[in-house]
Amino acid sequence: MTEAASRLTWRITAPLHFRVWEGEYIVYHTLSGDTHLLGPAAACLLLKLQQAPADTAGLCNALAQQLNVLMDEAFILQTGDLLADLASLLLIVRH
Amino acid sequence: MKVSALTHQELASRLRHAGLFLQTGPYVIHVQTVLPGVAENIALLYADYSLIESCAFADFHVSLALPRTVRRWFKPQVLFLFDGDPAFKPLPRDQAFAMLEWGLNWCVSSHVNDHLIIHAAVVEKNGQAIILPAPPGSGKSTLCAALVNRGWRLLSDELALIRTSDGRITPLPRPVSLKNQSIAIMQRFAPDARFSQPVHDTQKGTVAHMQAPTDSIARAQEPARPARIIFPKYQPDAATQFNAVSKSRAFMRVADNAFNYSLLGVLGFETTANLIDACLCHDFTYSDLDAAVATFDTLSSSHV
Secondary structure, rough: OOHHHHHOOOOOOOOOEEEEEEEEEEEEEEOOOEEEEEEEHHHHEEEEHHHEEHHHHHHHHHHEEEEEOOOOOHHHHHOOOHHHHHHOOOEEEEO | HHHHOOOOOHHHHHHHOEEEEEEOEEEEEEEEOOOHHHHHHHHHHHOOOEEEOOOOOEEEEEEOOOOOOOOOOOOOOEEEOOOEEEEOOOEEHHHHHHHHHHHHHHHHHHOOOEEEEEEEEEEEEEEEEEEEEOOOOOOHHHHHHHHOOOEEEEOOOEEEEEOOOOEEEEOOOEEEEOHHHHHHHHEEEOOOOOOOOEEEEEEEEEEEEEOOOOHHHHHHOOOOOEEEEEEEEOOOOOOOEEEEOHHHHHHHHHOOEEEEEHHHHHHHOOOHHHHHHHEEEEEEEEOHHHHHHHHHHHHOOOOO
């Protein structure tokens, strides 16, 4: 990740509604009307972004804390992939 | 006054002229037709429904009309009109009553938006309603027909109406649609029930309708509390078996089976979520109807 890219912030594209059952999240996107079934890591990122925009580093940190795991290089890469997936679903966007 | 109070002649005459105002669940349906076969089936399957006399309002105005094309001399057809306009392409005339039933389902699923409408049968016993969402061919209607012939109340064979205001289920008991082998199976299972004459070569194969139980029609104004969502699957020679379905996966399947989930927006999401919260969710595989009914009876006696 370049330094410039790391400074860009992610934000949600529209307000989200959540329901959670047994660790699986249903997320409703108010702009598209789409509904998604997501795991806890993806939901954690969206819940964080629902509170406020954040950069990748901040999100990695928040997710590592939430999941109680070590924030190593592999974790950062996985989180980056997850953010890209959420962006491809048009749930979040990076500015 | 019930439909059964009319003579066949009076019924046919009303249908031909001013039309019949029928109370089906919460909706008043105004039906007109010149087709005697439709009148006969209404006399047979809607005998216990209330007639609304001198009605100034109907929720749906429908009629079955004969297209005035040259084709009528060779292969006669029938049109389903909604508010005077054709809603679908015409069908062969012998499918007129089936078309009325399909058309009435369409009226509700396409125009009612104070309920979340799920493509599902709903039955109730001991105050607990069970929603049976399933795609065509899953044995949903067969199972539903079997249950309502063994003491379960029919709320609907096709459309689960979930009130967005409080999550209760509004009954819409109408004739149960049966297809292909299910017709003979159900005629053996419930020899006292009334069935329309089977109609062959429809888009769904051979189709017949079974009357809704009289008690279910009489209780059509009593909403029910959802207790379980069961996804039925008929599988030849399979043992009767339940498997728990996680609530999140049940949510997605219910939303997929809902006609107006997207249209309702956040309200659709909230209504579905509250429904899932209120229900236990299972997959249910069966082949033997008696065993299936016995299993459901066990469920109805256990508290949710």
